[in-house]
Amino acid sequence: GQNIDQPTEMTATEGAIVQINCTYQTSGFNGLFWYQQHAGEAPTFLSYNVLDGLEEKGRFSSFLSRSKGYSYLLLKELQMKDSASYLCAVFVNDYKLSFGAGTTVTVRA
Amino acid sequence: SQTIHQWPATLVQPVGSPLSLECTVEGTSNPNLYWYRQAAGRGLQLLFYSIGIDQISSEVPQNLSASRPQDRQFILSSKKLLLSDSGFYLCAWSVKLPSREQYFGPGTRLTVT
Numbered sequence: 001g002q003n004i005d006q007p008t009e010m011t012a013t014e015g016a017i018v019q020i021n022c023t024y025q026t027s028g029f030n031g032l033f034w035y036q037q038h039a040g041e042a043p044t045f046l047s048y049n050v051l052d053g054l055e056e057k058g059r060f061s062s063f064l065s066r067s068k069g070y071s072y073l074l075l076k077e078l079q080m081k082d083s084a085s086y087l088c089a090v091f092v093n094d095y096k097l098s099f100g101a102g103t104t105v106t107v108r109a
Numbered sequence: 110s111q112t113i114h115q116w117p118a119t120l121v122q123p124v125g126s127p128l129s130l131e132c133t134v135e136g137t138s139n140p141n142l143y144w145y146r147q148a149a150g151r152g153l154q155l156l157f158y159s160i161g162i163d164q165i166s167s168e169v170p171q172n173l174s175a176s177r178p179q180d181r182q183f184i185l186s187s188k189k190l191l192l193s194d195s196g197f198y199l200c201a202w203s204v205k206l207p208s209r210e211q212y213f214g215p216g217t218r219l220t221v222t
Contacts, residue, residue, distance in 0.1 A: 004152070041215070085154070087152065091209050095143075095154065095158050095166075097216070101150070
């Protein structure tokens with residue numbers, strides 16, 4: 001089976017930094033995705049890591065350690081529009097994305 | 110550019126009634142297609158995926174079925190809905206490997222009463 005864990009909720013202040021951790025134990029690994037999902041909407045792609053290290057894309061960065069089964073998503077300079085659910089997903093084979101339950105981030109003024 | 114459509118956007122159906130949700134993709138050919146369900150407070154669960162017409166794999170045995178009558182059309186069906194079928198149904202597509210990114214449609218909110 002697949003086990004992907006991330007915190008349920010996080011709260012941070014506008015302008016601050018928040019780090020969302022994701023740990024995984026899966027039957028296979030072909031990369032790790034982070035998606036953003038606003039309430040009632042479809043997930044949208046944020047980042048993809050297949051090799052160890054940090055990938056930076058504007059205010060968002062994602063880190064992967066395959067040996068530790070660990071990833072994090074770093075959100076900098078938080079804005080109110082960043083309030084959303086953030087989904088960690090592992091590609092376990094050529095077709096299957098296995099998702100965590102998501103982390104709801106609330107940004108306060 | 111590629112776009113993905115789903116309909117209906119919302120649906121309220123009684124227990125025991127049939128279901129048909131449709132997904133179409135534009136601007137690409139021979140995509141991989143996927144159906145996911147998201148229950149309240151839970152992660153996305155992969156229900157079906159398809160790598161081509163009439164090539165459909167089921168991830169979770171249940172009272173749902175999927176069909177792909179055309180290259181860019183994916184349909185999710187049920188003959189008799191259960192209360193537990195309520196949720197947010199998302200269709201997604203991806204190009205063939207090596208790319209693995211999946212692009213999601215706007216979703217259908219299904220409430221079974």
